Amino acid sequence: MSGRRTHLRNGATTPEFNLALVGALSVGKSALTVKYITRRFIMEYDPDLEGTYTKHEDWDNQDLIVHVMDTCDKEDSDPSRYLRWADGFLVVYSITHRQSFDMARDYLESISLYLKSQGRECPLALVGNKIDLERYRQVNKTEGAALATEYEAVFYETTAAEEYELVERVFHRVIQEAYQDKYGHIPHPLFIADDRPPTYSQQQQQQAQHQQQRRPKSPKGPTEKKDEKVQQKKTLNKFFKIFN
Numbered sequence: 001m002s003g004r005r006t007h008l009r010n011g012a013t014t015p016e017f018n019l020a021l022v023g024a025l026s027v028g029k030s031a032l033t034v035k036y037i038t039r040r041f042i043m044e045y046d047p048d049l050e051g052t053y054t055k056h057e058d059w060d061n062q063d064l065i066v067h068v069m070d071t072c073d074k075e076d077s078d079p080s081r082y083l084r085w086a087d088g089f090l091v092v093y094s095i096t097h098r099q100s101f102d103m104a105r106d107y108l109e110s111i112s113l114y115l116k117s118q119g120r121e122c123p124l125a126l127v128g129n130k131i132d133l134e135r136y137r138q139v140n141k142t143e144g145a146a147l148a149t150e151y152e153a154v155f156y157e158t159t160a161a162e163e164y165e166l167v168e169r170v171f172h173r174v175i176q177e178a179y180q181d182k183y184g185h186i187p188h189p190l191f192i193a194d195d196r197p198p199t200y201s202q203q204q205q206q207q208a209q210h211q212q213q214r215r216p217k218s219p220k221g222p223t224e225k226k227d228e229k230v231q232q233k234k235t236l237n238k239f240f241k242i243f244n
């Protein structure tokens with residue numbers, strides 16, 4: 001599933017990666033998706049919409065195509081639609097909502113079970129969102145980090161409401177891991193996707209500077225809009241019934 005390639009007219013190919021955001025209880029999946037795609041924070045979304053968005057990344061002078069699914073689990077929906085599709089998962093909770101953290105644990109467990117059953121390995125990220133609401137925090141950072149370690153996931157706290165780079169580094173980290181799984185080396189995004197300061201060779205720094213000059217102010221917009229209106233009330237019951 002990982003690392004499909006789009007064939008271009010000149011015979012070159014463009015790596016493509018599918019990322020799925022999962023989580024329950026208005027944790028900000030839509031806000032994070034739209035922030036990554038457009039760099040903008042939008043306050044309200046229709047909670048019953050699920051959509052897939054596409055963004056082009058330029059890493060090491062190579063075009064990457066990233067598809068992001070903002071999932072919406074409902075009683076009658078089959079989670080295998082994104083479990084099969086995704087090359088990497090971002091399991092999102094809100095640091096202001098303890099129950100969403102408990103649900104994130106269930107998601108991590110279910111995704112891990114599914115991947116094991118398929119003999120697959122995929123990058124996993126546990127993402128604590130809404131750190132701009134620190135005063136309402138219910139989940140400590142150490143709890144998040146411990147849960148991530150349990151499932152061999154990378155851990156980030158972030159917010160869709162502030163700097164774009166806070167969100168970008170999460171997506172970049174997962175893309176890097178998916179890329180490494182497929183191609184055996186780590187490509188270099190313009191902004192490194194890690195909490196640690198990047199260590200670049202001089203040549204890489206020059207290349208990054210060059211790329212930064214070429215970089216458009218905003219990324220190419222979504223090529224696919226949210227497209228599915230769903231009437232049923234959202235519930236995760238089916239998801240957990242199937243994979244637990």
Ligand SMILES: Nc1nc2c(ncn2[C@@H]2O[C@H](COP(=O)(O)OP(=O)(O)OP(=O)(O)O)[C@@H](O)[C@H]2O)c(=O)[nH]1
Nearest residue numbers: 026027028029030031043044045047130159160161
């Ligand atoms: N302060 C703050 N609000 C956020 C953040 N992310 C999302 N929100 C708000 O939280 C609410 C829920 O965000 P959504 O992006 O719709 O959350 P979701 O996970 O897609 O939720 P569902 O649509 O219910 O699945 C919205 O009002 C957002 O504006 C954040 O980082 N900080």
